[in-house]
Amino acid sequence: MINLNKIFTEKIFSFPKGGITFEDDSVPPRSSSVTAFLPSLSIIPMNENSANPLNLIVSVGQTVKEGMLLGRSKGPGTANIHSSIPGRVIRIVSWENAEGKINDGIAILMEGSFEKLGKHEEIFPWENMLPHDIQRTIAEFGVVEMDGEARPVSEIISSFRSVKETVTLVVRCVFDDPWLVADYVLCKERTDAVVEGAIMAARSCKINRIIFAISHGEKELGEAFLEIAQKWSIPASVVLVGSRYPQRNKRELELVLRNYAKKAGVDLGSLFILGPATLAAIYDAVKKQKPVLERYVAVGGTALNQPQVMKVRIGTRIRDLFEECGGFKKIPKRIATGSPLSGHPIFNLDEPVTKTSYAFFALLEEVDRNKDNNCISCGECRNVCPVGLDPEDLYKKILINSSDNSLQINNSCHGCGCCEAVCPSTLPLSSAIAPFNLREKNG
Numbered sequence: 001m002i003n004l005n006k007i008f009t010e011k012i013f014s015f016p017k018g019g020i021t022f023e024d025d026s027v028p029p030r031s032s033s034v035t036a037f038l039p040s041l042s043i044i045p046m047n048e049n050s051a052n053p054l055n056l057i058v059s060v061g062q063t064v065k066e067g068m069l070l071g072r073s074k075g076p077g078t079a080n081i082h083s084s085i086p087g088r089v090i091r092i093v094s095w096e097n098a099e100g101k102i103n104d105g106i107a108i109l110m111e112g113s114f115e116k117l118g119k120h121e122e123i124f125p126w127e128n129m130l131p132h133d134i135q136r137t138i139a140e141f142g143v144v145e146m147d148g149e150a151r152p153v154s155e156i157i158s159s160f161r162s163v164k165e166t167v168t169l170v171v172r173c174v175f176d177d178p179w180l181v182a183d184y185v186l187c188k189e190r191t192d193a194v195v196e197g198a199i200m201a202a203r204s205c206k207i208n209r210i211i212f213a214i215s216h217g218e219k220e221l222g223e224a225f226l227e228i229a230q231k232w233s234i235p236a237s238v239v240l241v242g243s244r245y246p247q248r249n250k251r252e253l254e255l256v257l258r259n260y261a262k263k264a265g266v267d268l269g270s271l272f273i274l275g276p277a278t279l280a281a282i283y284d285a286v287k288k289q290k291p292v293l294e295r296y297v298a299v300g301g302t303a304l305n306q307p308q309v310m311k312v313r314i315g316t317r318i319r320d321l322f323e324e325c326g327g328f329k330k331i332p333k334r335i336a337t338g339s340p341l342s343g344h345p346i347f348n349l350d351e352p353v354t355k356t357s358y359a360f361f362a363l364l365e366e367v368d369r370n371k372d373n374n375c376i377s378c379g380e381c382r383n384v385c386p387v388g389l390d391p392e393d394l395y396k397k398i399l400i401n402s403s404d405n406s407l408q409i410n411n412s413c414h415g416c417g418c419c420e421a422v423c424p425s426t427l428p429l430s431s432a433i434a435p436f437n438l439r440e441k442n443g
Contacts, residue, residue, distance in 0.1 A: 086112040246414075
């Protein structure tokens, strides 16, 4: 056994102000995952985060195999996509999500036999691969930042290759939101893959050390990570962080890691932050020569009969997941993806699971966010804002000047939703402020 006194900091590092403690009894159990039924019809998303089109290399009527390349990366922000099931391409589809973005996908009717499912998986001896070969393999198999904005990991690696200072790989296992339960179960069930995926990412560019940033209640998980990491030559350690939401956000996480570095007298340099789902996908790509075909997803909510953490094929329709969880107790008032604090509504249950999906929920109750309600100036929104903003003041300015595109405000909101969660007047604070901030940044 590892001596925890040597590998864990006794101090718990947490960001200095704001945030909330978030609990939810309607999330699935943390015990284990179930494998979802294979979908008879899959909608494979063609592009998750970029306006650049893919080079589509299949056509309607064509037969495809499991893991077959469907679309090739074309331009910044795009990643290769592969078929998660064998079958026949029946159409190219488009849909508009709740944010007004038009998405395209490839509809595949399942037919034929599987190439990988249920078959013996060959292990590729990757240890002597050159850094550029690891990066190329990650790109070839379509690995993206699965707990972020679907940025191709190969592009992120390229950006760190040009950094002259020290680079630290941060494995982000921070469970400040109960709806991150799928990541937790993945860490427990695929511990080896998460750690070895981190080693692969580290070897793909000049990583000097690995830090496992772990919620302070999960010491056993940290111990398991380090037992595996000891087999490799890259220095690794665990930093215990707070579990107050939004500790997982990159800004808040970097704050506590910089504080840790100062206390420990170490130079972390630039931080390359990746989550467990991404690292497991890197492991599958490099060691098993396998594209991103599935991911762990939490499916729950008060309207659902049997919440579960599920291993789901990319492209599975949301309606299929809800049906496999026993369907609805009653007609839900809200269906969304992500977390109730910062998720996005879903109005079409034929939307598919994507590489970045981590949770879907259906609720019997809905908080009525009403911009016509009156602010009572309680100050709760200011107390919980982790970046020190005055959401009340920003909201009033935006409400009064909503048509004034020249309005300039000091707004560093990152949309965590804390202010909106505590507002007794149920004002749509974060919903109004965060998009305005994006308009400023993108403008």
